[in-house]
Amino acid sequence: MPLSRDEQRLLAGIETGLRADDPAFAAKLTSDTADRYRRHEMVLTHACLWLGMFMTLTGFALLHQVPAAGALLMFYGTGILISALIAMLLRPVHDALQRLRRSDR
Secondary structure, eight states: OOOOHHHHHHHHHHHHHHHHHOHHHHHHTSHHHHHHHHHHHHHHHHHHHHHHHHHHHHHHHHTTTSHHHHHHHHHHHHHHHHHHHHHHHHHHHHHHHHHHHHHHO
C-alpha cells in the first residue's frame, strides 16, 4: 500500500531531521553501507570456506604423522567449513525475511 503525499512529506521531514541530528547513524542506514556490509560478509564467508577446506585437507595429511594434531585440524576445519556453508545458504533466506519485514511496515 503506497504512502499518501502527506505521509511521504512527513517521512521526508523525519529523514531530513535524522540526517541533521545524527549523520553517523543516518549513514549506517543508507543502501551503500548495507551493500558494503553484505560484500564484507560474503568475503569473510568465502575466506572461512577456503580456510576450512585447507584445515580439513591439512588435517587429513597430518593424520598419519601426528594423529592428534591431524584429527584436531580436521575437525576444526570441517566445523569452519560447515558453518561457512550454512551462512552462505541462509543468506538469501535472511534477505527475503528482511524484505518482508520492511514491506510490512
